[in-house]
Amino acid sequence: MKLYTYFRSSAAYRVRIALNLKGLGYDAVPVHLLKDGGQQRQEEYRRINPSGLVPAFQDERITLTQSMAIVEYLDERFPAVPLMPQDAPGRARVRELAQIIACDIHPLNNLRVLRYLVHELKISEEQKNDWIRHWIREGLAGLESHLARDPAAGPFCHGSAPTIADCFLVPQVFNAQRFEIDISVYPNIARIYALCIDLPAFAAAHPSRQPDAE
Amino acid sequence: MKLYTYFRSSAAYRVRIALNLKGLGYDAVPVHLLKDGGQQRQEEYRRINPSGLVPAFQDERITLTQSMAIVEYLDERFPAVPLMPQDAPGRARVRELAQIIACDIHPLNNLRVLRYLVHELKISEEQKNDWIRHWIREGLAGLESHLARDPAAGPFCHGSAPTIADCFLVPQVFNAQRFEIDISVYPNIARIYALCIDLPAFAAAHPSRQPDAE
Numbered sequence: 001m002k003l004y005t006y007f008r009s010s011a012a013y014r015v016r017i018a019l020n021l022k023g024l025g026y027d028a029v030p031v032h033l034l035k036d037g038g039q040q041r042q043e044e045y046r047r048i049n050p051s052g053l054v055p056a057f058q059d060e061r062i063t064l065t066q067s068m069a070i071v072e073y074l075d076e077r078f079p080a081v082p083l084m085p086q087d088a089p090g091r092a093r094v095r096e097l098a099q100i101i102a103c104d105i106h107p108l109n110n111l112r113v114l115r116y117l118v119h120e121l122k123i124s125e126e127q128k129n130d131w132i133r134h135w136i137r138e139g140l141a142g143l144e145s146h147l148a149r150d151p152a153a154g155p156f157c158h159g160s161a162p163t164i165a166d167c168f169l170v171p172q173v174f175n176a177q178r179f180e181i182d183i184s185v186y187p188n189i190a191r192i193y194a195l196c197i198d199l200p201a202f203a204a205a206h207p208s209r210q211p212d213a214e
Numbered sequence: 215m216k217l218y219t220y221f222r223s224s225a226a227y228r229v230r231i232a233l234n235l236k237g238l239g240y241d242a243v244p245v246h247l248l249k250d251g252g253q254q255r256q257e258e259y260r261r262i263n264p265s266g267l268v269p270a271f272q273d274e275r276i277t278l279t280q281s282m283a284i285v286e287y288l289d290e291r292f293p294a295v296p297l298m299p300q301d302a303p304g305r306a307r308v309r310e311l312a313q314i315i316a317c318d319i320h321p322l323n324n325l326r327v328l329r330y331l332v333h334e335l336k337i338s339e340e341q342k343n344d345w346i347r348h349w350i351r352e353g354l355a356g357l358e359s360h361l362a363r364d365p366a367a368g369p370f371c372h373g374s375a376p377t378i379a380d381c382f383l384v385p386q387v388f389n390a391q392r393f394e395i396d397i398s399v400y401p402n403i404a405r406i407y408a409l410c411i412d413l414p415a416f417a418a419a420h421p422s423r424q425p426d427a428e
Contacts, residue, residue, distance in 0.1 A: 050356050050363070065310055066310045076305065089287070095280065095287075096280045099283055100280065103321050104265060107317050107322060108327065113322065121335065121341060127334075130334075131335075143265075145260075
């Protein structure tokens with residue numbers, strides 16, 4: 001199995017956590033998002049992912065992009081350490097939590113979006129940081145309320161073992177901290193993050209531990 | 215079953231298509247995104263969805279937000295007319311296509327984002343339209359390449375019956391057309407859209423056919 005990854009990519013980080021939680025070995029193929037005008041946008045990588053985004057995953061059956069699709073595929077193909085609940089409402093809830101991050105927060109702070117804001121719309125560094133923080137705060141506040149009201153939230157986002165939702169939460173909080181957002185105002189998020197971050201599968205997926213880390 | 219919906223919301227439109235494809239009746243509860251400073255942001259609606267976004271879905275078991283999570287839940291709960299393939303790579307591929315729309319295109323052109331661009335970053339009407347078109351074109355180009363290279367693409371996004379991917383494609387193309395984007399440059403997308411748009415389940419979900427349409 002191959003994972004096209006960039007150490008700091010939040011979406012690649014999610015997939016690395018899932019692979020580690022399942023104890024699956026893989027070849028990490030680094031794609032540098034800043035070098036050569038962005039290796040992810042070049043012809044060679046677009047043969048893997050025509051959308052020109054990281055991550056991409058390959059096994060002998062499929063070439064797959066989109067972190068959520070990859071993680072659910074891994075969970076179906078390697079069910080031994082399940083990352084999804086056994087019941088339909090539980091699965092729905094885990095997908096909902098992951099999608100709050102994957103649809104409501106992360107797409108707005110992606111590198112290509114920040115580039116457009118700076119180069120096309122000529123916003124200042126301060127405006128850029130305000131933009132990033134605004135969408136992270138807005139999204140985390142929603143996520144926190146979802147976690148706070150749900151009796152199914154346990155030590156992890158859903159129950160007593162990590163699920164896909166935790167694979168998504170940790171990289172987003174890591175990202176928030178890079179932008180100096182105070183996570184303690186989101187007590188459930190802060191608690192789950194603190195629990196996950198030191199677990200071996202999460203720790204080994206951390207950007208600083210990747211072969212392409214700078 | 216209740217669907218909190220707004221006629222023009224792309225994410226609500228996806229869920230309406232899925233409900234119709236499955237032949238499921240539901241109560242449509244309109245949430246007006248522009249009236250009263252946005253009914254979706256008010257206390258009353260936030261009790262349903264703390265994130266303050268449309269759609270939200272309720273049955274006797276769950277209150278659920280995020281269109282992708284809702285549609286997969288419907289598919290699991292009412293398997294009679296499946297909207298997902300039977301095989302894991304097929305399911306992965308359908309999720310990937312839906313997520314190209316749900317993660318790479320739609321979040322950038324959401325009402326709240328356009329509002330921020332106009333009110334906080336003071337961009338002009340022309341800049342706003344350029345922004346919208348840029349992300350739609352970028353996303354649809356990626357989606358088109360994915361469809362073009364995949365032998366599993368049939369008359370629909372995946373095979374010979376509608377899947378979740380088609381539920382996502384149609385509202386996004388509808389949206390692109392509102393911004394006068396020429397869809398014919400994406401031949402697979404144009405072909406699938408043309409096939410779907412007149413099918414009864416898709417037609418009945420169209421924004422113009424909703425009780426809250428203006």
